[in-house]
Amino acid sequence: MKITILGTGTSQGVPMIACDCHVCASSDSKDKRLRSSIMVSYNGENYVIDSGPDFRQQMLRNNVKTLRAVIFTHEHKDHVAGLDDVRGFNFKESRHMEIYCTERVEEALKREFHYIFSAIQYPGLPRLNINRITSEKFMLPDGLEVQPIEVQHYVMPVLGYRIGDFAYITDAKTVVDSEKEKLKGIKTLVVNALHQNEHISHFNLQEALMFIEEIKPDFAYLTHISHQFGTHEEIEKLLPSNVFAAYDGMILNVNRDI
Numbered sequence: 001m002k003i004t005i006l007g008t009g010t011s012q013g014v015p016m017i018a019c020d021c022h023v024c025a026s027s028d029s030k031d032k033r034l035r036s037s038i039m040v041s042y043n044g045e046n047y048v049i050d051s052g053p054d055f056r057q058q059m060l061r062n063n064v065k066t067l068r069a070v071i072f073t074h075e076h077k078d079h080v081a082g083l084d085d086v087r088g089f090n091f092k093e094s095r096h097m098e099i100y101c102t103e104r105v106e107e108a109l110k111r112e113f114h115y116i117f118s119a120i121q122y123p124g125l126p127r128l129n130i131n132r133i134t135s136e137k138f139m140l141p142d143g144l145e146v147q148p149i150e151v152q153h154y155v156m157p158v159l160g161y162r163i164g165d166f167a168y169i170t171d172a173k174t175v176v177d178s179e180k181e182k183l184k185g186i187k188t189l190v191v192n193a194l195h196q197n198e199h200i201s202h203f204n205l206q207e208a209l210m211f212i213e214e215i216k217p218d219f220a221y222l223t224h225i226s227h228q229f230g231t232h233e234e235i236e237k238l239l240p241s242n243v244f245a246a247y248d249g250m251i252l253n254v255n256r257d258i
Helices: 055-061 083-093 103-112 177-181 205-215 232-236
Strands: 002-007 037-042 045-049 069-071 097-101 128-132 145-153 156-163 166-169 188-192 219-223 243-245 251-253
Parallel strands (some): 219 243
């Protein structure tokens, strides 16, 4: 199973509009961070977790020619805003896009993209098949089993996901013990770490490292990174030997077995 890190930035991305800090001005490609998303590739099929505002750019940049499904973590715009662009895959592959989301996210999608769900269907609209999920395990079309991990983004419920011994968690501030149990035995973890300062709705670096230490994956990668955190090179100097700053375009080859 291959994981492509499509984006590692916050809701505003890096560089941030109108900012001239040393991170936003960096010439290092690893400091160019689109909105957070990953792609899971298995048995010839691709599955994207979250289609943010940069979804189109991410698909083009990574030369993605086929996409089976989009799995949503939550309804914030930096995670859903690019949904309209799945229509390119609808046209090329002659099939509906499978969407996996909670009831809450489904309601938000129907507000934000009301025209997709209208009784009047214009030519060229995205074609979606909504699969409503909860915190219970579900299966993707090729038989991949997905275990949702419920976390809190301040007071908003967000789903992270475990697939085999890999887990992806973004926009987390708190995780209760019963959900941490679902992560037992994972080998690779991608988790949010906004910056070093306290934040109301995201792990900071200290909290992310404490979470990683508690879960004990073999390797962990930080994502949803703010320009306030520092450059990629500066962040790497702050991390333990088994923790890394993820960057856009990073590829992780992981075992899917549980």
